[in-house]
Amino acid sequence: MQEDFLHYIWQYKKFDISKLTTDAGDLVSVVSVGAYNQNSGPDFFNAQLKIGEQLWAGNVEIHVKSSDWYLHHHETDKNYDNVILHVVWEHDTNIYRKDNSVIPTLELKPYVSKEALNNYEKLFSKSQKWINCEHDFSGIDEFTLNNWLERLYFERLESKSEQINRLLIDSKNDWEAVLFKMLAKNFGLKVNGDAFLSMANSVDFSIVRKLQNNKMALEALFFGQSGLLEDDVQEPYYLDLKQEYQYLSHKFKLSNQGVVPIQFFRLRPPNFPTIRLSQLANLYHQNQNVFSNVIALQSKDAFYDLFSVKASAFWETHYTFSKASKPSKKMVTKAFIDLLLINTIIPVKFAYANHVGKHIDDAIVTLVQEIASEKNSIVDKFNSLKKVSTSALQSQALLQLKNNYCDKNKCLQCAIGSEILTGND
Incomplete structure (x- = not known):
């Protein structure tokens, strides 16, 4: 069991929330799970919960075991003073505030379906696989897949914009100079x-x-x-x-x-x-x-x-x-111009539009979908699992998916992994 999975379960309420109780037997009603925090401090800020008859507003901390609270030395960290609920997979010890009052604990294990747990264990099994979901990839809903790939494509454009913005600073805001440098780079190929x-x-x-x-x-x-x-x-x-x-x-x-x-x-x-x-x-x-x-x-x-x-x-x-x-x-x-469009022209158009506050996402999607899918080992492997890449939008998105999600086991942040985990619910 990984904490990331518990974060996912809590954030998206992928558990039976109808009759939650704390370790002390108090009913828990989730008004708001809070804002997910991936930096230091409690895992979810500003949650709203009704515990017993009392409405609480504060932070939620999540662990695999209750005793991890002490393993991580949260009892000495003032950032955790405002935790109103400790959510764990397995409750093995009580947790106390500095004033010796008990922090209510919710054990998630009884409320997570066996299907979700089996899907999680299957997804993250240690068997040798090219990607974790390769046995389930072909069954992913087309609407989910297409929307996720479009989102990944723009995520990739955002990443490419970082280099363009650095070149813009170095070029003293001369966009013609930035384009020249980007074109030069891509004329040089890999x-x-x-x-x-x-x-x-x-x-x-x-x-x-x-x-x-x-x-x-x-x-x-x-x-x-x-x-x-x-x-x-x-x-x-x-x-x-x-x-x-x-x-x-x-x-x-x-x-x-x-x-x-x-x-x-x-x-x-x-x-x-x-x-x-x-x-x-x-x-x-x-x-x-x-x-x-x-x-x-x-x-x-x-x-x-x-x-x-x-x-x-x-x-x-x-x-x-x-x-x-x-x-x-x-x-x-034309094949070389396609590469220039994918790697230089469209990223520069996107970065410039963002710079001047203009929305051109629809025009970019129209243009990139005119360009044939790239052919490389990653795209070919995805297509062998499910024929998914028909344009440069999909091929670029699949590169983003493989390099930034699959290879890093970020299935819980991926729409495909999410669909597999939730099954039919």
Whole structure:
């Protein structure tokens, strides 16, 4: 038995509340269970209870055993002086206030159904499972599941907003600069995300603004700050970039010290950092106000148009500076734009809307549901239990569910776990 389960039982009244009695035989009527407190102090603040003929207002403390009160040294902590009811699974000793009066104790065990207890024990059994509820996941009510996944998706957006808000502070409230940094990070994908972000952080965005009309200068800036113009390569395009970067470095007093090194290892050639940096440079060369466009656009197809850019002509026959390849246009694909929408565009739109006090949740749901579900091991495993992910909203929500609930055994804070525990009641 875990205290978390008892907190859940008390908070949501998942027990027979019709004829509750204390250990002394006094009837207990629950007017309000109180506010759940997950910090230090009693577990529920400001509960309202009728014990016997007396109406009480105060705090409720919950333990597995009554004696845990002394095990946790609550008798010496003034924060527990206003506890009006001690709720326990098993009553094994009386608990006293400082004035030696007994704190009423309610033993929950007789009032919790066997079904709820069996469901709890089944959910938290120690058998090897990918997630605790994998045997029950397929039977979860569609309405419950869909509403919970939408809530998890916005919880994930809130989490992503934390990084965006930190970048906003670092960028002195320049949203265009924030978007540039987030785009740079995601153009780098998982392998070079940190490297591209550190490159973007190493350049004041005002410099990018000044160079937007000069594609060669933008590429030189991005390549140079990323440390990709430091080799002895005799290719004319490379030498032109190197000369341009030397000029920019002197003019703007640039430094790439501390920029995370670029990696080529484990990347398919279309995702090489050379290709992605050139595409990023071309995006900002072709669009003078990327942020205002991102905020204004609503549909997936509109974003496909905005981000339909390609690398410079040199890269049509190269993936690296020193080796030629078969000719091909290095366009930003729709699949890549989908990733940008999921990981950059929508989070930035959401964070900006919150910043200015605008509600765009419905528009975000409409947009993210236009995007196909991501394919990865976590989403695939959930889909094997129950076909649930049909859009990026669900796939993002499932990542949030697995990483922040399933892996941390937070079934009691999960709508799915709650439905399993309550059964048919």
